[in-house]
Amino acid sequence: MRTLVKGQEWYQQATVVDDYEDKRFSRGGGRLTDRLEKQAVLDALEPVADETILEIACGTGRFTTLLADRGADIVGLDISAPMLREGLAKAYRDGVADHIEFMRGDAGRLPFPDDHFDAVFGMRFFHLADTPESYLSEMARVSNDQVVFDTYNRRSGRVLYNWALPMGSRLYSRGEVDDMLTAADLRLTREYHDFIVPFGLYRKLPGSVARGFRRAERAVANTPLGDGLASISYWSATVD
Numbered sequence: 041m042r043t044l045v046k047g048q049e050w051y052q053q054a055t056v057v058d059d060y061e062d063k064r065f066s067r068g069g070g071r072l073t074d075r076l077e078k079q080a081v082l083d084a085l086e087p088v089a090d091e092t093i094l095e096i097a098c099g100t101g102r103f104t105t106l107l108a109d110r111g112a113d114i115v116g117l118d119i120s121a122p123m124l125r126e127g128l129a130k131a132y133r134d135g136v137a138d139h140i141e142f143m144r145g146d147a148g149r150l151p152f153p154d155d156h157f158d159a160v161f162g163m164r165f166f167h168l169a170d171t172p173e174s175y176l177s178e179m180a181r182v183s184n185d186q187v188v189f190d191t192y193n194r195r196s197g198r199v200l201y202n203w204a205l206p207m208g209s210r211l212y213s214r215g216e217v218d219d220m221l222t223a224a225d226l227r228l229t230r231e232y233h234d235f236i237v238p239f240g241l242y243r244k245l246p247g248s249v250a251r252g253f254r255r256a257e258r259a260v261a262n263t264p265l266g267d268g269l270a271s272i273s274y275w276s277a278t279v280d
Contacts, residue, residue, distance in 0.1 A: 069242035069250030101127030233270035
């Protein structure tokens with residue numbers, strides 16, 4: 041049975057690349073969130089030189105090319121042919137195409153043997169997943185060490201933001217994440233919680249305003265309330 045994600049048809053449209061790149065990461069607050077997300081991925085995965093890595097739901101290769109530039113040999117898998125074509129073009133522009141293979145495929149049935157990669161990660165994916173447990177188990181199956189993913193949090197400002205989204209987002213409690221990790225035989229090694237203001241709102245703000253919001257929320261994040269108010273969590277685990 042084929043696994044599905046929310047908005048799968050949208051990701052096949054010819055205009056998806058422009059909608060994704062130009063509207064989300066090319067200006068103002070979008071550039072800020074792009075930089076912060078990339079740093080979160082690097083913090084979770086580095087050092088990556090000479091590591092074999094799989095990125096599921098790689099999109100246009102934002103993270104794929106970043107890690108390849110730092111010496112990783114990486115496979116980027118996605119369901120969207122237009123986004124994969126943009127990812128390949130980006131890899132050639134950045135001079136890292138020799139370290140990347142892009143594949144179209146289903147993250148619920150990964151076409152790799154057990155323990156094939158040193159690390160497997162997926163960003164901005166689990167909020168779209170219909171059966172997140174099966175995706176996480178597949179990620180764990182093909183990793184011989186590390187699995188990294190992010191979730192949108194149920195008790196956060198993301199609840200209100202979700203109402204304005206056509207597809208909505210799956211929101212997770214801490215208990216659900218713990219249950220998924222246990223079912224996938226993964227042991228949590230690191231967690232990082234961020235973005236009290238949902239980062240979807242950041243991209244609608246001018247850069248100077250977004251930076252002001254960022255300073256304010258970092259001040260809150262450094263208090264005991266910070267983690268509980270965060271709208272996104274980054275989870276790093278190892279295969280038991």
